[in-house]
Amino acid sequence: MERHRTGLRGELLIDEPLAGYTTWRVGGPARRLYRPADAEDLARFLAGLDPDEPLLWLGLGSNLLVRDGGFPGTVLALQGALDDIWLDGPEVVRVEAGVSCAKAARFAAREGLCGIEFLAGIPGTLGGALAMNAGAFGGEIWKQVQKVLTVDRCGAMRERRPRDYEIGYREVRGPRGEWFLAAWLALQPGDTDAARRRIRSLLVKRNASQPIGQRSCGSVFRNPPGDHAAR
Numbered sequence: 001m002e003r004h005r006t007g008l009r010g011e012l013l014i015d016e017p018l019a020g021y022t023t024w025r026v027g028g029p030a031r032r033l034y035r036p037a038d039a040e041d042l043a044r045f046l047a048g049l050d051p052d053e054p055l056l057w058l059g060l061g062s063n064l065l066v067r068d069g070g071f072p073g074t075v076l077a078l079q080g081a082l083d084d085i086w087l088d089g090p091e092v093v094r095v096e097a098g099v100s101c102a103k104a105a106r107f108a109a110r111e112g113l114c115g116i117e118f119l120a121g122i123p124g125t126l127g128g129a130l131a132m133n134a135g136a137f138g139g140e141i142w143k144q145v146q147k148v149l150t151v152d153r154c155g156a157m158r159e160r161r162p163r164d165y166e167i168g169y170r171e172v173r174g175p176r177g178e179w180f181l182a183a184w185l186a187l188q189p190g191d192t193d194a195a196r197r198r199i200r201s202l203l204v205k206r207n208a209s210q211p212i213g214q215r216s217c218g219s220v221f222r223n224p225p226g227d228h229a230a231r
């Protein structure tokens with residue numbers, strides 16, 4: 001382990017095996033892995049990188065298969081970093097990209113807000129969910145997005161609106177060379193007990209129909225129109 005020496009506050013790891021960072025539990029080493037202290041620290045780290053440095057953004061690694069040869073560049077690991085979440089208006093929650101989907105769902109329920117209960121059983125981060133329009137039980141993350149904060153490889157941050165993206169089924173296309181730092185989710189006023197009940201019932205359904213706890217990246221099938229691939 002090595003601490004970066006240029007005023008950065010995050011943690012830089014060299015030749016870090018990635019198997020422990022993915023739900024498949026496989027994958028060789030990253031040449032470098034950086035876990036930022038916060039968004040500003042991450043922007044500063046990016047600005048100091050060689051412009052040709054290959055980058056891999058990593059949330060909870062629940063939708064990522066890393067080859068045995070590892071990654072010949074820098075992994076930006078947001079799990080355990082960028083993990084703030086707060087109310088930013090009466091019905092708007094600002095969620096950083098490293099916040100787990102489960103934490104976001106629980107936070108909204110506690111605040112009496114509805115619309116993201118479906119996130120409770122998705123074992124990823126908000127950043128990973130935004131990258132692929134994660135969804136379950138009829139909900140999809142981008143249906144709730146008011147705006148996002150992105151960063152590019154020079155460290156420049158921008159706010160973007162859903163209209164800046166092509167959003168499809170488990171697919172999101174947006175401005176090249178930008179990654180997600182946070183999102184503002186617009187939710188509906190509701191009731192904490194009802195939201196918690198819905199979370200519990202969705203988790204029961206999920207546990208009954210999926211091999212939770214085994215090494216996987218979840219479903220690898222697309223839902224047919226109007227139906228579910230999971231049985």
Ligand SMILES: Cc1cc2nc3c(=O)[nH]c(=O)nc-3n(C[C@H](O)[C@H](O)[C@H](O)COP(=O)(O)OP(=O)(O)OC[C@H]3O[C@@H](n4cnc5c(N)ncnc54)[C@H](O)[C@@H]3O)c2cc1C
Binds near residue numbers: 057122181
């Ligand atoms: C048991 C199990 C059940 C699952 N159930 C569901 C489900 O019901 N619905 C569903 O949609 N998915 C499901 N998944 C898949 C997975 O959890 C989701 O795709 C999740 O959104 C991935 O988030 P992550 O943080 O783990 O992303 P990672 O696996 O770390 O990364 C996935 C992709 O997103 C990119 N990425 C990560 N963070 C960022 C960022 N900040 N900015 C830009 N790009 C980024 C990565 O580079 C990579 O390309 C399941 C997976 C498992 C293992």
